[in-house]
Amino acid sequence: MIEVKDNVFALHGEATTLLLRVNEYGLIEHLHFGERVDADDAEAFICRQGLGWGESVLLREGDTASCPDAMPLAWSNPGRGDYRESPLALAGQPADFRYAAHEIVAGAVPMASGLPQAHGDAQTLHITLTQTNAELHLYFAIHGDVLVRRAVIRNTGDVPMTLTKMMSSLIDLPGDYEMTTFDGGWIAEMRASTVPVQASRVVNESVTGFSSHRHNPGFLLSESGATEDAGRVYGFNLIYSGNHYAAAQRSLQGLTRVVQGISPEHFHHVLAPGEAFETPEAVMAFSPCGRAELSRRMHRFVNAHIIPPHWQGRERPVLFNSWEGCMFDFNHRKLVALAKDAAELGCELFVLDDGWFGNRNDDKAGLGDYAVNRKKLPHGLEGLAKEINALGMQFGLWFEPEAVNMDSDLYRAHPDWALTDGYAPLLSRHQLLLDLTKPEVRDYIVDNVCAVLDSAPITYVKWDMNRHSIALGARAHAYILGLYDVLARIFRPRPHILLESCSSGGNRFDLGMLCYGPQVWCSDNTDPIERLTIQGNLSLLYPQSTFGAHVSAAPHAQTLRNTPLCTRGNVSFFGCLGYEMDLGHLLKLEREQIRDQIAFYKRYRHIFQFGDFRRMHSGWQVSGEGVTLAAMFRTLTHAAPGYGTLRLTGLDRHTRYHLSTMGQRLRIGQFGSLVKHVAPVNLDPNGLILRAADRLITLPDGKQDMHLSGAALMAGVRLLPGFRGTGYDENQYTLTDFGSEMYIIEEENTNAES
Ligand code: GLA
Numbered sequence: 001m002i003e004v005k006d007n008v009f010a011l012h013g014e015a016t017t018l019l020l021r022v023n024e025y026g027l028i029e030h031l032h033f034g035e036r037v038d039a040d041d042a043e044a045f046i047c048r049q050g051l052g053w054g055e056s057v058l059l060r061e062g063d064t065a066s067c068p069d070a071m072p073l074a075w076s077n078p079g080r081g082d083y084r085e086s087p088l089a090l091a092g093q094p095a096d097f098r099y100a101a102h103e104i105v106a107g108a109v110p111m112a113s114g115l116p117q118a119h120g121d122a123q124t125l126h127i128t129l130t131q132t133n134a135e136l137h138l139y140f141a142i143h144g145d146v147l148v149r150r151a152v153i154r155n156t157g158d159v160p161m162t163l164t165k166m167m168s169s170l171i172d173l174p175g176d177y178e179m180t181t182f183d184g185g186w187i188a189e190m191r192a193s194t195v196p197v198q199a200s201r202v203v204n205e206s207v208t209g210f211s212s213h214r215h216n217p218g219f220l221l222s223e224s225g226a227t228e229d230a231g232r233v234y235g236f237n238l239i240y241s242g243n244h245y246a247a248a249q250r251s252l253q254g255l256t257r258v259v260q261g262i263s264p265e266h267f268h269h270v271l272a273p274g275e276a277f278e279t280p281e282a283v284m285a286f287s288p289c290g291r292a293e294l295s296r297r298m299h300r301f302v303n304a305h306i307i308p309p310h311w312q313g314r315e316r317p318v319l320f321n322s323w324e325g326c327m328f329d330f331n332h333r334k335l336v337a338l339a340k341d342a343a344e345l346g347c348e349l350f351v352l353d354d355g356w357f358g359n360r361n362d363d364k365a366g367l368g369d370y371a372v373n374r375k376k377l378p379h380g381l382e383g384l385a386k387e388i389n390a391l392g393m394q395f396g397l398w399f400e401p402e403a404v405n406m407d408s409d410l411y412r413a414h415p416d417w418a419l420t421d422g423y424a425p426l427l428s429r430h431q432l433l434l435d436l437t438k439p440e441v442r443d444y445i446v447d448n449v450c451a452v453l454d455s456a457p458i459t460y461v462k463w464d465m466n467r468h469s470i471a472l473g474a475r476a477h478a479y480i481l482g483l484y485d486v487l488a489r490i491f492r493p494r495p496h497i498l499l500e501s502c503s504s505g506g507n508r509f510d511l512g513m514l515c516y517g518p519q520v521w522c523s524d525n526t527d528p529i530e531r532l533t534i535q536g537n538l539s540l541l542y543p544q545s546t547f548g549a550h551v552s553a554a555p556h557a558q559t560l561r562n563t564p565l566c567t568r569g570n571v572s573f574f575g576c577l578g579y580e581m582d583l584g585h586l587l588k589l590e591r592e593q594i595r596d597q598i599a600f601y602k603r604y605r606h607i608f609q610f611g612d613f614r615r616m617h618s619g620w621q622v623s624g625e626g627v628t629l630a631a632m633f634r635t636l637t638h639a640a641p642g643y644g645t646l647r648l649t650g651l652d653r654h655t656r657y658h659l660s661t662m663g664q665r666l667r668i669g670q671f672g673s674l675v676k677h678v679a680p681v682n683l684d685p686n687g688l689i690l691r692a693a694d695r696l697i698t699l700p701d702g703k704q705d706m707h708l709s710g711a712a713l714m715a716g717v718r719l720l721p722g723f724r725g726t727g728y729d730e731n732q733y734t735l736t737d738f739g740s741e742m743y744i745i746e747e748e749n750t751n752a753e754s
Contacts, residue, residue, distance in 0.1 A: 177196075234285070645717065
């Protein structure tokens with residue numbers, strides 16, 4: 001809902017308001033973004049300059065209160081008295097945009113450039129500012145509690161205009177903040193780092209051509225000391241998959257300026273007379289009470305306004321992916337055998353990963369080609385898909401359409417279709433990218449991918465991209481527009497296909513890709529202990545329904561860590577569950593455990609994927625439909641553990657709940673020579689008897705079962721005692737390093753007296 005009172009605009013979300021005003025100089029002042037207030041409250045948020053700031057530049061001689069450098073703004077003119085971070089650069093020329101008009105539009109205003117955008121029926125405020133040779137259009141809308149805004153600049157003069165920087169958003173927030181960014185690389189995504197925002201700029205930027213795992217476009221600004229449940233926190237993001245930029249800077253007057261948009265590095269856009277440039281949409285949310293509420297607002301926004309409508313609230317299948325189990329080494333028979341195993345365990349979708357086409361027997365050849373490799377798949381994709389469907393499973397397929405190997409039929413026919421920068425080509429994973437700025441390249445990809453998709457019953461696509469950087473220079477934005485064009489042409493007519501994007505894991509985990517497909521493969525690192533960081537930090541800004549989360553083999557391929565199967569499951573449950581390992585190597589007891597895991601996940605899948613997620617000390621909880629699922633994760637075990645406590649949040653204090661544990665089984669082998677303490681004979685820990693027993697026998701671990709109030713659960717429930725070296729007992733937890741436990745807390749029908 002949008003209120004306009006005199007020169008004040010109030011955009012209301014459910015619990016949030018954005019207040020703007022047009023000041024007497026025609027600049028758009030940013031008065032407030034935070035708690036819900038009224039347009040009538042605008043007076044309370046005006047920053048009064050009084051007798052001014054001494055030597056500053058004034059917009060009107062004699063008016064000491066007209067210093068743009070000290071105004072809280074929602075847009076600013078470079079070179080005209082405001083020397084903080086500027087939102088645009090017109091090849092070194094100053095700008096002087098002033099308010100000209102506004103309108104309120106029903107729903108979202110469609111993008112003209114082909115960029116993806118948030119959908120929903122919130123009203124949009126459109127403010128037009130003008131200067132002698134250009135128009136600037138600012139669009140604002142609040143979806144749920146999330147502000148979405150963008151800017152469009154149009155050349156209304158009669159000579160070309162050069163843009164070297166054009167941000168989506170600028171905002172000045174009163175107060176001091178810390179900025180948390182999420183940085184990393186391959187198998188090391190989403191490592192948080194926090195720095196105070198001071199007078200020098202703090203920058204979160206990607207210049208690789210993609211949103212990147214080096215610096216995710218999402219970030220936080222928090223009051224110092226903010227926690228999960230206390231303190232003012234702002235979250236920011238960009239609906240864009242290319243080079244991004246955000247900077248925060250604190251002014252002398254105590255305003256924290258934040259700009260967000262496309263990275264200005266290599267950005268160079270010439271606007272002919274009459275032409276316009278449109279920025280991606282910037283996203284911003286606020287929580288008055290810590291990170292958990294911020295996440296909840298962002299999650300609802302992504303689930304309702306970003307992901308394709310077909311997938312809103314729609315449960316994702318449990319999948320089996322062939323990659324880690326087979327790599328490039330498979331054939332029809334092996335895949336069908338794996339699929340049989342996967343179906344028998346409860347998987348619903350079988351995904352054939354890399355290696356099904358061209359001469360692709362390793363990663364040195366074949367990218368760019370689409371002919372099915374008949375040596376591996378003599379019955380083609382159709383024959384394979386039919387057999388998989390007959391097992392009751394859907395069939396999905398991997399593609400990497402943006403890339404080309406020099407050893408491919410495509411490259412031999414069209415070497416000029418590969419992106420080059422005029423120097424000798426630099427390969428990454430033996431590949432180049434295709435030039436998606438060329439219409440014929442986009443047509444080639446669309447025609448080939450569509451032909452494959454229509455040749456067999458394919459209901460899932462993993463869209464990979466394994467170059468981490470491209471030398472695109474000024475063409476970076478055009479490349480991303482080309483990618484969006486390709487994705488729209490392939491997937492908009494096929495909304496039923498579940499698109500999971502991937503870029504060596506999380507190298508392109510962003511809101512732009514999520515507008516086309518509802519999931520992203522968030523990391524090639526499936527070690528569950530590492531995933532606590534990756535998924536945990538992603539969850540600050542993205543909902544669990546957007547993470548592909550797979551159980552893989554232990555010891556783990558990237559860390560060599562040997563993690564119990566229960567922990568691998570318990571971590572992957574908080575996302576879209578999949579399995580990715582050689583099922584042929586599983587022990588019977590592991591199969592049984594996986595079957596139980598999948599059945600458990602299916603029972604609570606809607607809550608795991610779409611419920612309210614909270615991070616706890618040493619664990620995660622998710623709630624919905626009267627059920628809370630809480631996992632406690634142990635990293636390192638200490639001797640003589642004290643009394644453990646499970647403390648939940650967000651329950652109804654008067655409701656009665658039943659708490660139970662999922663329960664896990666302990667492998668005999670994990671006790672090694674300690675078995676002598678319980679066995680009548682002294683057994684060799686490396687001997688045949690114990691090795692055989694380890695494959696067949698498990699012991700139950702402690703189980704907790706109680707009926708209690710929400711108040712007690714939020715005060716903290718004492719857990720069973722932990723193993724202390726005094727013996728094994730079914731009524732204690734015998735969790736080892738990296739062990740975990742899953743608690744199920746279900747509402748009972750009776751309400752306790754308050
Ligand atoms: C990338 C992906 C993996 C897998 C391989 C296949 O590394 O992240 O999941 O699909 O490519 O080559």
